[in-house]
Amino acid sequence: MTASQKNSEKAPAAAAAPGFEQSLARLGVTAESLPRHVAIIMDGNGRWARAQGKPRIFGHEQGAANVRQIVTECAALRLDMLTLYAFSTENWLRSRSEVDFLMDLLLRFLAAERQTMMQNNVRFMPLGRREGLDKRVLEEVDRTQRDTAGNTGLTLALAINYGARAEITDAVRAIAEKVQRGELRPGDIEPETISAHLYTAGHPDPDLLIRTAAEMRISNFLLWQISYAELYVTDVCWPQFSVEELHKALRAYAHRTRKFGDVPAPGK
Numbered sequence: 001m002t003a004s005q006k007n008s009e010k011a012p013a014a015a016a017a018p019g020f021e022q023s024l025a026r027l028g029v030t031a032e033s034l035p036r037h038v039a040i041i042m043d044g045n046g047r048w049a050r051a052q053g054k055p056r057i058f059g060h061e062q063g064a065a066n067v068r069q070i071v072t073e074c075a076a077l078r079l080d081m082l083t084l085y086a087f088s089t090e091n092w093l094r095s096r097s098e099v100d101f102l103m104d105l106l107l108r109f110l111a112a113e114r115q116t117m118m119q120n121n122v123r124f125m126p127l128g129r130r131e132g133l134d135k136r137v138l139e140e141v142d143r144t145q146r147d148t149a150g151n152t153g154l155t156l157a158l159a160i161n162y163g164a165r166a167e168i169t170d171a172v173r174a175i176a177e178k179v180q181r182g183e184l185r186p187g188d189i190e191p192e193t194i195s196a197h198l199y200t201a202g203h204p205d206p207d208l209l210i211r212t213a214a215e216m217r218i219s220n221f222l223l224w225q226i227s228y229a230e231l232y233v234t235d236v237c238w239p240q241f242s243v244e245e246l247h248k249a250l251r252a253y254a255h256r257t258r259k260f261g262d263v264p265a266p267g268k
């Protein structure tokens with residue numbers, strides 16, 4: 001099954017995001033061959049900063065600034081969902097000053113970008129554990145989710161204090177509690193049951209996973225959901241991952257043949 005065949009079942013977007021035709025023309029692929037859900041591991045902020053002779057936090061600041069154009073382009077292309085890995089459960093291991101800077105940056109990002117999200121009909125959704133996050137960060141997260149809840153275009157999922165193993169552990173606990181209460185029989189637990197208890201319940205799995213800055217690893221990101229995602233790794237560091245770089249990834253995706261474990265019929 002090709003990417004375009006899989007997505008031909010996709011329902012048309014209700015509201016036309018501005019710039020759809022222009023973005024698609026510049027991209028040069030058909031709407032049917034676009035992924036529904038793109039997930040990105042935004043890596044290389046530190047390396048990019050070091051190459052400029054600047055401190056790591058300079059890279060994070062530029063990285064956060066870069067998020068806006070990528071979100072705007074994904075909304076313009078009418079993708080259903082974009083998931084960005086902003087802070088992992090393992091990122092707490094970094095120095096106190098870097099963690100504090102990243103938390104402050106997240107807070108400032110959410111406060112500043114709410115308006116852009118509203119303009120682009122973007123619905124915000126956090127992914128991750130709330131425990132451990134500062135009250136002020138949680139307030140911005142909740143406010144952004146509340147304010148954008150009625151938007152119908154792109155869903156922007158921001159993974160904050162996110163780890164796939166923590167997510168799967170939380171899902172297993174919730175399922176075990178249902179079994180204990182007699183609401184669910186162990187034999188009735190199916191892969192769909194697990195999907196329905198993840199933070200991403202009700203959302204499509206990523207079709208395309210992009211990682212910047214050349215690392216060939218998954219880093220505890222969406223382990224369950226990326227089972228059949230197409231992988232795209234670029235040398236470009238996140239602060240320099242432009243709309244053109246996003247287009248390169250989308251063009252590569254459009255030419256992939258997705259098999260989902262099957263053998264495609266000749267000519268497919």
Ligand code: FPP
Nearest residue numbers: 042043044045046047063064086105106109
């Ligand atoms: C990886 O760079 C970056 C992260 C810690 C996560 C991504 C964070 C941002 C893009 C900035 C904040 C985002 C938002 C949405 C406000 P790294 O420090 O691991 O880079 P390195 O591997 O080159 O050291």
